[in-house]
Amino acid sequence: MDFNFSDDQEQLRDAVRKWVDRSYTFERRQGIAKAGGFDRAAYGELAELGLTGLYVSEDHGGMAMGPVEAMVVMEELGRGIVLEPLAQTLVASGVLGAYAGEDVKSAWLGKIASGEALVVLAQQERKARYRLDQVEATATQAGGGWKVSGDKSVVPAGDQADAFIVPAKANGRIGLFLVQRSAQGVATRGYPTVDEGRAAEVSLRDAPATLVTADGLPALEHAVDIAIACTCAEGVGAIDRTMELTAEYLNTRKQFGVTLATFQALRHRMADMKMQQELARSMSYYASLKLNAPAEERRRAMARAKYQLGVSLRFVGQNSVQLHGGIGVTDEYVGSHYFKKLTQLELQYGDTLHHLGEVSERMQDTAGVFA
Template sequence: MDFDFTDDQESLRDAVRRWVAKDYDFSQRQNIVRAGGFSREAWDGMAGLGLLGLAVPEAHGGMGLGSVDAMVVMEELGRGLVMEPFAQAGLIAPTLLGHAPEAIQAQWLPRIAGGEALIVLAQQERGARYCLSHVGTSAVDGKLSGTKNLVAAVDQADAFIVPARVRGDVKAADGIALYLVERQAAGVRLHPYSLQDGSRAGDLSLNDTPATLLVGPERGLAVLELAVDVGIAALCAEGVGAMEKLLSVTADYMNQRKQFGVAISSFQALRHRIADVKMQLELARSMSYFASLKLGEEPAARRRALAQAKLQLGQSMRFVGQQCTQLHGGIGVTDEYISSHYFKRLTVMEMQFGDSLHQLGEVSARMTEKAGVFV
């Protein structure tokens, strides 16, 4: 199988890498963290590159590119530790809006592509433990009431896509619809905060808030699952980029750090640890490719594949982060040194859209009688 990227994809990769090197280096990122974890200037820079229109159809002013192109971009954003919620606004939101009525698509998709509207998914609730069908937010006569947690860039977003329950028990798979809530709507309350990696998030509280129906309860959960799988694939690619850069930083440090008059990279035991890190990176890379290529499959196969990919990425991110930090010694945990920030970002990513324990349960639940080696 040919895993080579096209010339256009390589050009896209180079463009994003140059932008990160020029406008999002470590010192600039530190300033963004101190300012709250979101930079409007950086967001406008991504819009200027056309990245926000990556997944928006050409009919609505975007580029209409596919999952492999998105993977290329996410790898480079991961290498640069970019905190702005590109995956949320540039990949997940267009996926969800693509299932909305045409008039709503025409209203919002061109604004997303142009960087004029930042729309994020607000689906996580307390007690849900990553279960997408656990929805306590209620929808009555087009008005929503409830609280969503860990919403990306909550105080910077212009609108939110909110799963809400029209009917059924709080954990019922049926009866979940998707709504769009504008930030300025009545009854919206925001509680922003910073995450461990410095990025911006917060809680969204709705009290009898008017909303626009995007997807009815007959398809709401299925569309939400697709959007989350798009987010998982994006996280996998971002994780690969972050791990690749962290490994490079660690190798450079080992070539410079000396003990007993020689570089520690010459010590056989440490070389073995670096080899193990490289193996975990390549395992993660192959599963990231697998995740992106499986997004077009039918739902059962897609959900199983994305759970498998996120499980491997979670294991790899933890191993790579821990090993590289230990190989740095004390400097690896200081705020002034870049490797600690990669470790923080990898830790946060492992928890998003289902941690490793959750994904292990998903993989187990989706195994069939044909999964064993003795079939």
């Protein structure tokens, strides 16, 4: 199998990396974090690069690209630990493009592609943990439309987004609905997250909503699988930069008159981290390549990928801190912020233990060896 990237994909990677290196410096990121963890101007710059339209069809002003291009972009954003939630834009545009009616597509996909509208997935509920079929929010028909009531937690940039994709029970089944943040009955409470980004608690009380699809559970699973693939790619980018920072530190920091990199035990530790780095990369590729597979195959692949990413994220992050010593957890040092990011990514969309259970439940007769 050829894992080389095309010229267009390499050019896309180069454009995003240059933007991160030149425009999204650590100092700018720190300023955004202190201001609340989200900057509409930075998000607009991502839109100017065309990244908000990656999954949007050309008919609606997008680039009509696929999972591999999204993976390339998210790796580079992970290297810069970019706070603005482009992954949520990919989720929203992917779900609306695949499941919404033409009226919803016409109303929203162009705005998403241009960066005018930020639409995020608001699926998490307090009692659901990582179960997507556990939904307490409800939707009722009102005249020619719908009204949604419920509470959603840890919604990415929830108090800054323009609209939410909300799963809610309607007529005994889970549907997906689009709710505007400015609608009557919507209240948000924002707060910073561990990685210095932004999330919010979202309260919906008879909020006017637009039906995306009545058969919402398959669409919700697809949405979360897109998010998992993006999380894996972002994690690989953050791991890559963490490895670079750690190697640089070991090659410059001296103890007993010699650099730390000369100690064999520390070199062995770095070798173990390198193994986890490459395992993470290969499983991220696997996740992206399986994103358009049939639902059962796709879900199984995402569980496998997220399990391995969870192991790698935790191993690399913790060992990087240990190899740095005390400086590795200071706020002034960039490495500590990568550790926070790696820690949070390990927990997003199902932690390692959850996905180990998913892998176990989805094993077939081959136990996954030949699948």
